[in-house]
Amino acid sequence: MNFFDGIQYTLANDVNLFNIINMQICQVPTWYCMVIKEDGWLAQFPCSGGVLLISIIRRRNFWVMLSLDVLLLGLAYMGAYWLRFDGGLDREVLHAFWVTLGPLIICMISSFLFFDLYRGMWRYTSVRDLANVIKGSLVGTVLFVAYLAMFHHFSGISRAVVVADGVFTVVAIGGLRLGIRLYFHRDPEFLEEISFWKRKRSGNGDQVRALILGTGPSAERLLREVMTQADPDYKVVGLVDTVGTTRGMKIHGMPILGSIEDLPEVIPLYRADEVLIALSGKRACDIKTAIEKCTGSGIRFKVIPSITDRINGAVTDKIRDIQLEDLLEREPVELDMSDVSKDLEAKIVMVTGAGGSIGSELARQILTYNPSRLILLDNAETPLFNIDMELKKEARGTEVIASIGDTRSTKGLERIFKAYRPEIVYHAAAYKHVPMMELNPIDAVNNNILGTYKLASVSLRYHVRKFVLISTDKAVRPTSVMGATKRVSEMIVQSMNGNGTGFVVVRFGNVIGSNGSVVPLFESQIASGGPVTVTHPEVTRYFMTIPEAVMLVLKAGAMGKGGELFLLDMGEPVKIVDLARNMIRLAGLVPDKDIKIEFIGLRPGEKLYEELLIDGEGIVDTAHGKIKVYNNADGIDEEVLFEAVERFRLLVESSGDNETAINILKRLVPSYHIEEIGFVSIPGTLGASSLTESDAAHGEKKF
Structure with missing residues (x-):
């Protein structure tokens, strides 16, 4: 398919190129698949720019965006004339204005297209978009100057008008985009105050009064999202810093009320129901300190997951209860898994003990590397059935096989290996x-x-x-x-x-959280009112x-x-008694008061230290x-x-x-x-x- 065939296919079949990029249309010619890059641009063919331009102008909102820009360009140009001639626009000046307005708009719009001003969504206008507005206006002005020099020799055209128009264009075009961004990320209470009439807000009447722990990017994003929701579940009453050096400052108009040390005073003063922990990075120490400071207050703690955990949804949709993992003082593991992908992709992999805690997670992660076949081996029927059903829903091109079997049976293993021929075996049973x-x-x-x-x-x-x-x-x-x-x-x-x-x-x-570990045992004991049993006050584990x-x-x-x-x-060792106390605090209870801790002695075969x-x-x-x-x-x-x-x-x-x-x-x-x-x-x-x-x-x- 050549360039003109591609244009004809696009127009005849009403194909939107951006839909193809978003995988919404699957039945497209190979020609498209060959030229689409990851970021949506086209490559390899000289015609690619033309196809992309067609895809842009076929978007309905493109014409709205273009019309607004044309209107603002005209107003900016008129404003430049008005400023230069102090409002005295005689017939000769107006003639020069009308003769050059069309070429000015063509130069500016061409430059704007080159700098991608119509590919972005204005409600998410960023500093980079505003920089493109400046670059587009500057290049457009240079093109317009070249036009005036070539065709008019600046006869009857004031150079001051051109300079003023460039400035006004940046202010008008950039201001429009920034205004739309501010509108969609507005503070409803502020808009209500400046409006001519009081709007009835659609609150649900059951908003949770929340403090945000953190003042970094995660906290800012959470606060911004809560403030821009039409019907938020939370009403943020303030922020708390980890150290208190920003006390008295504001983020989006919301005050920073103090540090973690001030939580016992801030919580009752502002009638907070929950503390939303939005700390950037792994801050287990700060989380534990906050929980300890608020022991007995009845306050609930929630945490904002990392960006990778919330990538497919709004921040507020991903808020969850604090888990014990959040209290481990371990740096997040960052690995280059390219060698793992090469090791597992298109291979036949077997996991024994696939119904267990480690085996099932092994199977989940292995599946993400697209093996050709994943064999799940376990002698426990129910957990094997559960992980089999879970993985078959997620499998994309991988054959998932659940096989009831026992590693103690040589004949059974022979039968399975003969049937499925595994290349890699992970033995977790x-x-x-x-x-x-x-x-x-x-x-x-x-x-x-x-x-x-x-x-x-x-x-x-x-x-x-x-x-x-x-x-x-x-x-x-x-x-x-x-x-x-x-x-x-x-x-x-x-x-x-x-x-x-x-x-x-x-x-x-x-x-x-593995099956049979101390954590589920402690959870059960706390739920039943205690006591929590610990073998020894000095016993530690990794x-x-x-x-x-x-x-x-x-x-x-x-x-x-x-x-x-x-x-x-495995990081630093954790005292089991400290683990028990943290779990009691996570349940909103006071250790040794609401829930007793009893020491029962080491069991046969147990170590004090690992x-x-x-x-x-x-x-x-x-x-x-x-x-x-x-x-x-x-x-x-x-x-x-x-x-x-x-x-x-x-x-x-x-x-x-x-x-x-x-x-x-x-x-x-x-x-x-x-x-x-x-x-x-x-x-x-x-x-x-x-x-x-x-x-x-x-x-x-x-x-």
């Missing part, structure tokens, strides 16, 4: 509840060790390209059956690395959010070539600061390891003796000691888990 596994050691061995061994073996036979094991910080110097079995599973996959399959281990700590953990897992998986044990930086990374030989930094790698496969005696795996298999199939299973675990993992509670020193520098120096030095003990 495991028993993870520490106290429960203390009571059922043989089951932990069967699922965590033998299940991993069978899955890895089948992956080798079916030439899986990459196998990623999700592990835990409890595998470091374990004091529990669960931790010891996860350590052995790490040893298994690292020992099997090679033969065309890259085996990678990713280890991290606790994730907030926490990260599930999406953040999974994102780092995918990044580490893409980085891994085979044999690596990746360690995720391990930190102890720098030693084999620990290597990666390109990403939150991921380190420990190459420790040389410390594993494969003959002893697989002999133990065979003994575990025979044990499971026969008597299932728990004591024998624990004894084998102790020999395989020398740092595993049941009697140790975990009162250990923490000399490391990074909040992540690794093998201890003892493990690194001695390897794995033989029988």
